Amino acid sequence: MNEAPRISRQFSLCMVMEAIVHCGPISRASIAKQTGLSKQTISEIARQLEEDGWIRETGRTTGHVGRSAVTYEIVPxxxxxxxxxxxxxxxxxxxxxxxxxxxxxxxxxxxxxxxxxxxxxxxxxxxxxxxxxxxxxxxxxxxxxxxxxxxxxxxxxxxxxxxxxxxxxxxxxxxxxxxxxxxxxxxxxxxxxAIGEHWIGSVAGVDDLAYIAIGTGIGAGLMVGGELVRGFGNAAGELGFLPFGTDPFEAESLQVGALERVTATVGIRRRYKELSGTELDVPGIFDALQAGDAHAVQVLDETARYVARAVAAICAITNPGKVVLGGSIGSRMELVERVRDLLPLCFPSPVELDVSELGAxxxxxxxxxxxxxxxxxxxxxxxxxxxxxxxxxxxxxxxxxxxx
Amino acid sequence: MNEAPRISRQFSLCMVMEAIVHCGPISRASIAKQTGLSKQTISEIARQLEEDGWIRETGRTTGHVGRSAVTYEIVPxxxxxxxxxxxxxxxxxxxxxxxxxxxxxxxxxxxxxxxxxxxxxxxxxxxxxxxxxxxxxxxxxxxxxxxxxxxxxxxxxxxxxxxxxxxxxxxxxxxxxxxxxxxxxxxxxxxxxAIGEHWIGSVAGVDDLAYIAIGTGIGAGLMVGGELVRGFGNAAGELGFLPFGTDPFEAESLQVGALERVTATVGIRRRYKELSGTELDVPGIFDALQAGDAHAVQVLDETARYVARAVAAICAITNPGKVVLGGSIGSRMELVERVRDLLPLCFPSPVELDVSELGAxxxxxxxxxxxxxxxxxxxxxxxxxxxxxxxxxxxxxxxxxxxx
DNA sequence: TAATAAGTTCGGTAACAGAACGAACTAAAA
DNA sequence: TTTTAGTTCGTTCTGTTACCGAACTTATTA
CATH class of the missing domain: 3.30.420.40 (ATPase, nucleotide binding domain)
Structure with missing residues (x-):
């Protein structure tokens, strides 16, 4: 890359690279058609890119009428x-x-x-x-x-x-x-x-989305218009501090967060112990749920209710096109399905809810x-x-x- | 404007226009310095813009050594x-x-x-x-x-x-x-x-903000990174449906919204009537507040609590740098000050809260x-x-x- | 008059489009 | 099978646009 290529050249170069990155092995003639640039310009840019080692010839087209074309691809x-x-x-x-x-x-x-x-x-x-x-x-x-x-x-x-x-x-x-x-x-x-799911996960292509991770804590990654929402102090998506679940005006809520206290690991375990008297870790509680334990059912139902409200809060504020649940707790289908059932009861418009596709x-x-x-x-x-x-x-x- | 000016010319033209729009009457030499383009290019573009009627000569500079410069401005x-x-x-x-x-x-x-x-x-x-x-x-x-x-x-x-x-x-x-x-x-x-306040209002320059309008209803306009948040279905900022205030799982909440029922006009009037037995409109309730009416104080305190929670919810989700209150109810200082006092009690990090500067x-x-x-x-x-x-x-x- | 800044004129270069042309390939006719 | 027409690829050439920088002219102040 030279000192300072002209702005228009940089623009053209970008378009060429985008075409090659997206359309795999592609001939120069195709790039010209796609970008609207002239064949001559494409050849010039391709020569430069090949010299600098970014792209390489990869083969030729055959089978259709006319001269066969040399195809180029990125050097991975x-x-x-x-x-x-x-x-x-x-x-x-x-x-x-x-x-x-x-x-x-x-x-x-x-x-x-x-x-x-x-x-x-x-x-x-x-x-x-x-x-x-x-x-x-x-x-x-x-x-x-x-x-x-x-x-x-x-x-x-x-x-x-x-x-x-x-x-x-x-x-x-x-x-x-x-x-x-x-x-x-x-x-x-x-x-x-959130960015990962937006790129190749279950929300690929949806530019307004929320990824909610529930595990040790509860937090969300938000995208609006395809851009990540960071917030003024890098604190966007701190769902734990949503003002419900427990009383947000309690002094303790300033430390742990009103919602975090009831939806994350510690809260779930505490609630289960209150009900059943037994100490179990979260996977254990999910196992109990499978076994038909009434206490586990109640704890999960309550948790799902809070999560549904959190999703409703996000929808009321940023109105994403899709919401993805993830994290060790959030990716359990038992929870996701409960939340899916509860959402229409507390939010007026339908919300698409999915599990994280890429998992860990x-x-x-x-x-x-x-x-x-x-x-x-x-x-x-x-x-x-x-x-x-x-x-x-x-x-x-x-x-x-x-x-x- | 010709058929299709080259991309680089369009770019330069934009830079020139931006300089003129921002820096009022300005000489071509100054534009050259500011944009980094050569004097010759600026003269060419300025000539074109003047011909097309977008800009005009507006005077000359004086007082400093060297030749005086012709200044240009937009034709308003x-x-x-x-x-x-x-x-x-x-x-x-x-x-x-x-x-x-x-x-x-x-x-x-x-x-x-x-x-x-x-x-x-x-x-x-x-x-x-x-x-x-x-x-x-x-x-x-x-x-x-x-x-x-x-x-x-x-x-x-x-x-x-x-x-x-x-x-x-x-x-x-x-x-x-x-x-x-x-x-x-x-x-x-x-x-x-929200856009207005961001441009020349009380949040000018802050690119992450929320404007909350409280009046007949409650709603918010959000900006993230200087861009408006519209949401997938154009329904971002529908704070009325935040899942607290009243029980969000009541059937009625799907119609009016759990929070809207207690923070907007109707909710405030209803609550005041419940407490005092008297029917008053909202300005009347604010008058009563000034007169020291205990019921009015209680209603306003409760309302402020809900508004503080709404602000907390927005801050937990998008973390704006500043929050502006507006609307017929939201712009009352009696309410704003109460909310300001309550916020630190239900949200951990400090939030800048202001009244709308531009009013109606x-x-x-x-x-x-x-x-x-x-x-x-x-x-x-x-x-x-x-x-x-x-x-x-x-x-x-x-x-x-x-x-x- | 010297210094300084504004603005113009004059090459020179980068980037691109479009036309013309040769090269390579397919398919159909001879 | 050979030839030929039609098609597409890619290069070369020419002309235009846009830009920069240097030299130069002009205007102004001290």
Whole structure:
């Protein structure tokens, strides 16, 4: 890439790249038709892109009348990004290449020592994931890390991250960037999940959506018009603080959140113990439900009622076209079906409710989407507003499970 | 404007227009410095714009060393738009010109016959507002109409519009467009209010905000990242259906909305009657409050509690940087101050809460913002994404009250 | 008159469109 | 099977638009 190509050239280049990324192997003549640019311009740009190693010839067309055309495709391993999902118990890492494939994924239990150890672990997993796909590490351009809590992009710290010790004071972003040698983007894991589902999950194509994660806590990732809603203080989607469930004016609600107290793990377990006298963990309560335990049924019904109200609250405020439930509790069909039945009773217009399609991988996929968008922007659109390359639809992406 | 100017020229033209719109009378040399384009290019574009009648010479600079510069400004009456606020009781219309001034405003009681009569009334008021400013009617390019309820852009109808009869079946958009002879945009009045406050109101410059209107009903206009949140079915901000206040699972809540029943006009009056036995209208209840009526105090306190919870719900979901209250009830300081006191008790992080600055005019101003943005886009940016002209800040806009 | 800034004129270059043309391929006629 | 017509691909060439930068002219202040 030269010093400063003219704005119109950058625009054309973007259109060409978008055509190639989206339409797989494609001839120059087709690109010309699709973009409206002249054949001559396309040839010029293609020559440049091939010289710089971003695209390559891939074959020729045959079978139809007329001269056969040379087809071009992205060089998948010309560049790649890493995506990491840092959970309280597990760390997942994957590589996504320039052709928007999400490649082999590596998983490990989170290093319990926390702090710098976890950062080194993430860096190591990124390298391992790259090795697994025979991608030379130097091709990596950036890493996206999904973390619980609210990351502060400037200071690189992560506020409200109860699961990993030491991340509230350490500059996670800079430290990891140092270890990896590339730019690092931190993002809330639920936000990434929303982006992932929007890209190739159960809400693909719907630009107004909500992803609700219910597990240790309750939180949502929201998209409006295809853009993530971050909020003024990066605190959008903090459903735990919705003012119902318990009395929001109780002092305790300022700590844990009125709704969080009754819909998340702790609340469910407490309620079950109150009713039955027995201590069970959440999977245990779901097992009891299957076995016909009346207390479990009651707890689940109550929880579903609160979740339905949370969904109603989101619908009243942002009116998404689809709502996805996820997280260890939110992805249980027993809960989803109850919520589905209750929603029409507390909200006037019908709401499409679905379970997360990508399951535990959703944040990884979302991170890949974020990383690839950034990658395309920096490599090809040259910072020109309105010249973004949209990610190709689901069909080109496949997930490869790596043996551990 | 020629057939199809090259994309780079369109871009440059936009930058030049933006500089002139924002920086008032400005010399070509200054534009060159600001935009980074060469002096030669600016002269060329300025010549073109002057020929087409969009800008004109306005004077020369003096006082500093060097040759004096010719300054240019927008020709304000080269084009204009009309903006109408259609309320249940009043219709307001105003004209906004190309230099982003909102000019004289005309008000009338809404024609009670409804339907086509109201449409003719709006058309007449637009013409009157133009006449008042000696703007020839032919210069008008489009009209923006703020309406209660949810307008359907395609069919031109307005769903849920209880205040004007016949608007749920009539193609309001097409009919008014026919009467006026220009394109018409319909928009929810609360959404326009949010846009108005964002442009030159109490949240100017804050890109994540909520405008809550409390009056006959309760509704919100939301902006995220400077963009309006419309929602999948144009139903974002329907706060009346937030699932608290009354039991959201009651059948009645599907009709009127659990929260609407206790925070809007009817709910407040009902509650006051329950407590005191006396029937009063809302202004009367506020008067009683001033007079120290204990029942009025209790009703207002309860209402403020519900409003605080509604604000908390919005903050939990979209986390705006500022929240504005408006509408006949929402703009009463007695209520705003109570809500301000209650918010820290039910939401953990501090929330900036303000009253609407533009009062009854807020929708008119919002409509002007929408219309002018469209006008600039169609006239100068030629449909190129990322080449939008942002509206100039508040200082250039003044409101002129027209004698009725 | 010197310094400075505004604005114009004059090459030179990048980017693109469109026409013309050669190359490669298919299918149907000889 | 060979030839030929028709079709599409891709390149070359030419002309236009848009831009920049340097040199130059003009106007103004000190």
């Amino acid at each position: 391993d010309a560049a790649c990004i890493a995506t990491v999902d840092l959970g309280g118990t597990k760390v997942r890492a994957a590589i996504a290449d320039l052709s928007c494939q999400v490649l082999a994924e590596v998983t490990e239990p989170t290093d319990e020592r926390g702090g710098i150890h976890v950062i080194r672990q993430m860096a190591r997993l990124c390298r391992e994931a790259a090795d697994l796909n025979n991608i030379t590490y130097e091709k990596m351009r950036m890493a996206v890390v999904g973390v619980p809590g609210a990351p502060d992009q400037e200071k690189g710290r992560i506020a409200m991250s109860p699961n990993v010790t030491g991340f509230d004071t350490l500059d996670v972003r800079a430290t990891l960037a140092g270890e990896l040698g590339v730019e690092v983007i931190l993002e809330n894991d639920v936000n990434l999940a 991988r959703v944040a990884i996929v979302g991170g890949a989407a974020v990383g690839l968008t950034h990658l395309h922007a920096t490599l090809f659109s040259g910072g020109i507003p309105g010249a973004e390359i949209t990610l190709p639809p689901a069909r080109v992406v496949k997930l490869v499970e790596a043996a551990q | 009456d080269a084009a204009c738009i009309a903006t109408v606020d259609l309320g249940g009781t009043k219709v307001r219309a105003a004209i906004a010109d190309l230099s982003c001034q909102v000019l004289a405003e005309v008000t009338e009681p809404t024609d009670e016959r409804g339907g086509i009569h109201v449409i003719r009334q709006m058309a007449r008021l637009c013409r009157e507002a133009a006449d008042l400013n000696n703007i020839t009617y032919e210069k008008m390019r489009m009209a923006v109409v703020g309406v209660p309820g949810a307008p359907d852009q395609e069919k031109g109808r307005i769903a849920m519009s209880p205040n004007v009869t016949g608007f749920d079946t009539l193609d309001v958009r097409a009919t008014l467009a026919g009467e006026l002879g220009v394109e018409v945009i319909l928009e929810n009045d609360v959404n326009l209010a 005019r807020v929708a008119i101003v919002g409509g002007a913002a929408v219309g002018l943005t469209h006008l600039h886009a169609t006239l100068f940016s030629g449909g190129i994404p990322g080449a939008e002209i942002t509206l100039p800040p508040a200082r250039v806009v003044k409101l002129v009250e027209a004698a009725q």
